[in-house]
Amino acid sequence: MTGDHTTYRDEVGAYLLGALSDAERASFEGHLVDCAECRHEVERLRPAADLLPRSVEQVEPPPGLKRSLMEVVEREANERGGAPSEEARTPIAERLRGLLGGSLRPALAGAAVVLAIAAGFGVAQLGGEDTRTVVAQTTLPDTSGSLKVHDDDAILEVRGMPSLDRGRVYQAWVQRDGMIEPEPTFEVGADGRGTVAVPEDLSDAQAVLLTREPRGGSRAPSEKPILTVTL
Helix, strand or coil, X not given: CCHHHHHHHHXXXXXXXXXXXXXXXXXXXXXXXXXXXXXXXXXXXXXXXXXXXXXXXXXXXXXXXXXXHHHHHHHHHHHCCCCCCCCCCCCHHHHHHHHHCCCHHHHHHHHHHHHHXXXXXXXXXXXXXXXXXXXXXXXXXXXXXXXXXXXCCEEEEEECCCCCCCCEEEEEEEEECCEEEEEEEECCCCCCCEEEEECCCCCCCCEEEEEEEECCCCCCCCCCCCEEEEC
């Protein structure tokens, strides 16, 4: 296992939580193209990442933290016109580490641990106690799927799905009121298993669908559904 691979593996959690910079995200996604291990880990943890924000109460950050961050930004702006102070020569990320009380990188790497715990605990429990399972109908041989529906979200699990080429992914859809709404994309492992979170209230939905789409997802299905969960 190379050092580069180890670095990318540690960034899985940060990637899923949107904590990477644009350059880091582009580099990580380039690595995913050739690394089946990291692709599998991303898809294993994606449902937990999608549902994690719904499992905790959203709170405002402490006023003191906001004030400290704004002081850093204002100081940067004021010092642009003159010789930078010793503090200004310190990268802003380093100063933010000080304000937040530690290193940012270990925290980002630890995001994968948090997601793994959530996934191991059972992402189904993130959506509430009331859960029902609906079996899917598929058009592909030797494939199956089911949808675990919670109070305001759901988890679609598939089995026996063929691996797609690098340019394509599976994408979930929600059908309601005569419209088909796009949901997250995902890939399956070597065993044909895959899981994707549907972070929507499905109380008024007619079905959850699955198609094969170009990598990055589509705004509308490009083929007839290969899997249908009728609600």
